[in-house]
Amino acid sequence: MTGAKLEDVRTALAAVTGETESFGIYGGDAKGDGLPTTGQRRRATRRGSADPVHRAALVLNPKGVLEWQVDTAGAPSGRRGRRAAGLPDDGQPDGDLVDVFEFETLEANAVGAFLRKVDQKFNPRLAQEPRLWTLSENPAGDRPTATVLARPPRGNRKRLLIVHGTFSKSDAILDGITASGQDAAFYKSAFKTYDEVLAFEHPTLGVSPILNALDLHRELSAIDGPLDVIAHSRGGLVARWTLEAFGVPATRVRAILVGSPLGGTSLASPPRLRSVLGLLSNMGVALKTAGGIASAYAPLLAAPLALLKVATSIIGVAARTPAIDATIQMIPGLAGQSRVSNNPELARLRLASLRPRVDYYIVSSDFQPTDPGWKFWEWFRGRRIANGAADKIFPGRNDLIVDTESMSDLPGGPAGKRDFGTNADVHHTNYFEQTKTLDYIADTFKMK
DSSP states (O other), X not given: OOOOOHHHHHHHXXXXXXXXXXXXXXXXXXXXXXXXXXXXXXXHHHTTOOOSEEEEEEEEOTTSOEEEEETOOOOOSSHHHHHHTTOOOOSOOOSEEEEEEEEEOOOGGGHHHHHHHHHHHHOGGGGGOSEEEEEEOOTTSSSOEEEEOSSOOOEEOOEEEEEOOTTOOHHHHHHHHHHHTOHHHHHHHHHHHOSEEEXXXXXXXXXXXXXXXXXXXXXXXXXXXXXXXEEETTHHHHHHIIIIIIOOOOSEEEEEEESOOTTOBGGGSSTXXXXXXXXXXXXXXXXXXXXXXXXXXHHHHHHHHHHHHHHHHHHGGGGGSGGGGGGGGGOHHHHTTBOOTTOHHHHHHTTOXXXXXXXXXXXXXXXXXXXXXXXXXXGGGTSBOTTSSBOOSXXXXXXXXXXXXXXXXXXXXXXXXXXXXXXXXXXXXXGGGOHHHHHHHHHHTTOO
8 A cells, every 4th residue: 555655744744833833733844833842841850740741742653644643752753762761662653653642631621722723724714713705706706795784694695605615714615616617607606696705704613613603693684685605515514504494594404415424524533543544634735735725734744743632631641541532522613523422502493493494405425535645534434554453434424524415404405416426536624626516506506
């Protein structure tokens, strides 16, 4: 099996150095910047406190797959290197050390503030709180101009609403449309069809989908007329909670949910968190190396480090044990989409049809890559991983982030569906780069 190359990994990580350092996570030559000094760390341990600085090492194993080692002291990588350094051979994978990242652990009451900071870094528009933004037609026919609304929309108008997904922002959807090459025609049709085009910017880690929906409901509480919704990924849960549990005073509602974890995603399930973080890192490198758009690959490269900082802060040295899996429950935005049988939020969402019917349309895919740059995917579909277990993240079909079956988990089923089927091209981060996705949206919403 072939996979990532060491130089490609380091180049990809260098592209998100600003993001990771803003989270207080330092690698490469920047290690030590902004961290407690050696003297401060020694005094802490002498007092019986734990070392305030934790480490996470990224290793490229012999199969070309990236894996995370938690609380690694930065000794030479691989079993031989650890033994030579006098460190225990604890079953971690052999391979080339990409880098060791250092970060100060968070105080227990600082996790929420840290998640808010991460959300704002992924989406700078959140500095103005969760708000609706209006998109205005660009005379040149390309990317619309976004402006925050001074007050919630009101009155009888025909509206299109865009709701983004996890680690993301509305610009990521627009970036995909631009990359499709059909952006000018699509935007022209949208602005000709709708009186108002809106985008909802919201945090996706520190807040559950239910609270996102409450914010969106308040923003839409004075509207009238028809409403069409395009929601990507976790945004589909936000849309469903808004439209069904809270409701909007629209005369007609249609929603196209693209790769949405309506029944949850196995990627946010508690077991095997370190494998999930490894998968995200591999995806980020693959997208960056293939020339993908930054709004797709950058969050996948930065998010694992941010989540590891939360995990090790919550459980400390227990990060070497399965207790690290409990981190998911400490992150509201992930817990709300966890694909487990007893997820209380998803169980209630299935019973939340309290409002007049909403017509839902689904866009889904089962991504099975054939390109050598994506061969790491075999590793996460049941191959042996760091702890020696057969560690499947997904039990069945998926688009790399969401279980395909989950995307259609609606009472009574969807009103329509654009299923790309099993293919080697369409995955979670490039749905909007597909002409067929844009055509399906235009046809379903009868855009002019």
